[in-house]
Amino acid sequence: MTLLDDRQQFGEPFALFEDAGAFDHVPVAPAPRTTLPGRPDDVVTPSVQRPIARISRQDVLTMAGSAVSALCTTMLIFGQLTSLSGTLGFVVVAFVIFVVTYAVVVGISEDGPAVVDKVVTVLLAAAAVLAIGALSSVVSFTLWRGRNAIWRPNTYTDDLGKTGPLDGVDKGGIAHAIAGTLIITAIALVITVPLGVACAVYLNERRTRVAGLVRTVVTAMTALPSILAGLLIFSTWILILGFERSGIAAALATTIVMLPIIIRAADVVLRLVPGNMREAAAALGAPQWRTVWHVVLPTARSGLTTSVILGVARGVGETAPVLLTAGFTASMNVNPLRGAMVTLPLAAFTLVKSPLPSQIARGFAAAAVLMVLVLVLFSLARILGGRPVGQLSKRQSRRAANRSAQDLRRALARHASQPQATTEVSG
Numbered sequence: 001m002t003l004l005d006d007r008q009q010f011g012e013p014f015a016l017f018e019d020a021g022a023f024d025h026v027p028v029a030p031a032p033r034t035t036l037p038g039r040p041d042d043v044v045t046p047s048v049q050r051p052i053a054r055i056s057r058q059d060v061l062t063m064a065g066s067a068v069s070a071l072c073t074t075m076l077i078f079g080q081l082t083s084l085s086g087t088l089g090f091v092v093v094a095f096v097i098f099v100v101t102y103a104v105v106v107g108i109s110e111d112g113p114a115v116v117d118k119v120v121t122v123l124l125a126a127a128a129v130l131a132i133g134a135l136s137s138v139v140s141f142t143l144w145r146g147r148n149a150i151w152r153p154n155t156y157t158d159d160l161g162k163t164g165p166l167d168g169v170d171k172g173g174i175a176h177a178i179a180g181t182l183i184i185t186a187i188a189l190v191i192t193v194p195l196g197v198a199c200a201v202y203l204n205e206r207r208t209r210v211a212g213l214v215r216t217v218v219t220a221m222t223a224l225p226s227i228l229a230g231l232l233i234f235s236t237w238i239l240i241l242g243f244e245r246s247g248i249a250a251a252l253a254t255t256i257v258m259l260p261i262i263i264r265a266a267d268v269v270l271r272l273v274p275g276n277m278r279e280a281a282a283a284l285g286a287p288q289w290r291t292v293w294h295v296v297l298p299t300a301r302s303g304l305t306t307s308v309i310l311g312v313a314r315g316v317g318e319t320a321p322v323l324l325t326a327g328f329t330a331s332m333n334v335n336p337l338r339g340a341m342v343t344l345p346l347a348a349f350t351l352v353k354s355p356l357p358s359q360i361a362r363g364f365a366a367a368a369v370l371m372v373l374v375l376v377l378f379s380l381a382r383i384l385g386g387r388p389v390g391q392l393s394k395r396q397s398r399r400a401a402n403r404s405a406q407d408l409r410r411a412l413a414r415h416a417s418q419p420q421a422t423t424e425v426s427g
Helices: 003-010 012-019 057-081 087-109 112-145 175-205 209-221 226-240 247-271 275-283 288-299 301-315 320-325 344-351 357-384 394-417
Strands: none
Touching (some): 057 087, 087 112, 112 357, 175 209, 175 288, 175 301, 175 344, 175 357, 226 247, 226 320, 247 301, 275 288, 288 301, 301 357, 344 357
16 A cells, blocks of 8 residues: 555645655655557558449459450360350350459459458349349330320220220220229228227237237238139139129139238238337327327328338239139229129239230230339338338428427416416415
């Protein structure tokens, strides 16, 4: 223990002895000295961070040289060294050689993690290009094959009831298929939205064995082939109950296909609602049903809308259930309770099998309309689902602010209308 520690421990008595010189003969240990290591002769310069958000000039040159080398090597293999042939094989072999060559060239100047990063980047970019190319080829092929009927107004205003097999694309259209698609989808939507949202709420609010069983069944139904849904409605609604093929039967089959998609998507969205919002509502004395109706569902409104749109996009493209339950007709039918009804997928499936060029063009026109409809639905789902749960749009924020201002004015008016309480103070 040093003198400083003794002074702090004993206080004033220790100070008196110190002033009297009682501790002059006590040796004081020298303060410890810090010894710094010597500066090395070779100063290590900090490593420069490698940019990963952009492609440098060196990366472009490396990829270009590897691509040229892979092309030349593949041409040598297919032309001189082996008897291989075929465009697909040439492309696959050239891509494999390009990846290997690129990895070797990058490994000359980069370390191991950098090589792995750049090779994986090339593979992911190639996968993205392949997917975009496949999608572009499908879209372009559909538009090209249906070019003779897509740009004609009668395609969207007429049906095929009075169109003969030898008539050109200037007569007849797919209006009956468009109407059938909208009617069947609307009926299925009316059935699936309340059932799907109610089931998702039940799965989130009840932690029971029954809820776990329901979740398992719903998960299994998401992989259910659509043909089984059509067979179920065909055997029960048509064969057992004796109803005819109609739009309502097709809507019931489409409902079975759409329902598990909506339930699973809504279940995931409702799980994202913060638990403290439920706790705050319960602390205010709100019952569970009121908490769900006024707190949980409004908070997850955008996500629930997205789940409904995804379910509609799945159901609108089904062909087998409609073929089994609604049949096929060439004329317009807007009554879902009686008579056959056709949808856009079924019309495209039926028309493209015809050997006549005009019918094939109408079939591809129906496929193009269906493609545009699904694209619009998925775009809406992407726009509505881009905000996190609980984040309001500008319009919703303005509406919430206006409601808050109205509540404040109503509270102030009620407070002003009440008589002021007087307190008498006895002196």
